[in-house]
Amino acid sequence: MGNSLDSKDKDHVLIIEDDERLANLTREYLEANGFQVTIEADGAHGVERITELEPDIVILDLMLPGEDGLSICRRVRPLYAGPILMLTARTDDMDQVLGLEMGADDYVPKPVQPRVLLARMRALMRRTDPAESNSGSARLTFGGLVIDSATREAWLDEERIDLTSAEFDLLWLLADNAGRVLTREEIFSSLRGIKYDGQDRSIDVRVSRIRPKIGDDPNQPHRIKTVRSKGYLFVKDV
Numbered sequence: 001m002g003n004s005l006d007s008k009d010k011d012h013v014l015i016i017e018d019d020e021r022l023a024n025l026t027r028e029y030l031e032a033n034g035f036q037v038t039i040e041a042d043g044a045h046g047v048e049r050i051t052e053l054e055p056d057i058v059i060l061d062l063m064l065p066g067e068d069g070l071s072i073c074r075r076v077r078p079l080y081a082g083p084i085l086m087l088t089a090r091t092d093d094m095d096q097v098l099g100l101e102m103g104a105d106d107y108v109p110k111p112v113q114p115r116v117l118l119a120r121m122r123a124l125m126r127r128t129d130p131a132e133s134n135s136g137s138a139r140l141t142f143g144g145l146v147i148d149s150a151t152r153e154a155w156l157d158e159e160r161i162d163l164t165s166a167e168f169d170l171l172w173l174l175a176d177n178a179g180r181v182l183t184r185e186e187i188f189s190s191l192r193g194i195k196y197d198g199q200d201r202s203i204d205v206r207v208s209r210i211r212p213k214i215g216d217d218p219n220q221p222h223r224i225k226t227v228r229s230k231g232y233l234f235v236k237d238v
Contacts, residue, residue: 077103
């Protein structure tokens with residue numbers, strides 16, 4: 001009985017990975033760091049397991065039997081609001097971009113370095129923790145666009161916008177600094193706690209996903225403007 005009570009206090013991680021050795025090594029490392037871990041090896045059961053268990057975070061491999069990680073991510077996104085961390089091939093930039101476009105919040109390249117994985121997990125979970133969000137709660141309004149940091153929700157003309165946790169983080173960062181150009185270095189440092197390497201396209205992918213959701217024209221954006229060779233500017237008054 002004591003173990004079951006203790007497990008309720010632990011953050012629950014669902015690992016969807018068919019490499020048994022990698023999955024077990026990851027489980028051992030995460031359990032040693034205070035997590036409760038469930039493993040699913042068959043991609044065909046991925047969406048069902050995520051919606052059934054509602055874990056605090058999902059670690060999702062790209063290549064899986066039954067159904068691949070991209071398809072799982074795309075199908076489960078409307079049903080699951082928690083962070084999804086995708087495992088991708090180290091050299092395949094396209095995998096990373098596609099994962100983000102399908103709704104993944106971040107990615108970790110293979111071979112997986114446990115400390116890096118743990119750091120990325122904690123960063124994602126910290127940003128989606130209600131207690132953390134409420135500590136500096138505020139609501140920003142720009143015409144028909146409303147962004148609320150306490151509920152981590154946004155609305156356009158009173159219609160709720162469907163945003164992943166990573167998309168909300170980026171939108172809030174840009175909007176909270178409305179009128180000021182944020183460089184990619186600043187964005188990376190704030191959202192991911194790492195230096196921008198000059199090649200990572202994750203921020204650009206997220207901006208391209210956010211724009212149509214907030215009523216911005218992707219071809220001629222008026223709300224989130226790209227400042228060439230610098231970064232992005234959220235326009236206060238449109």
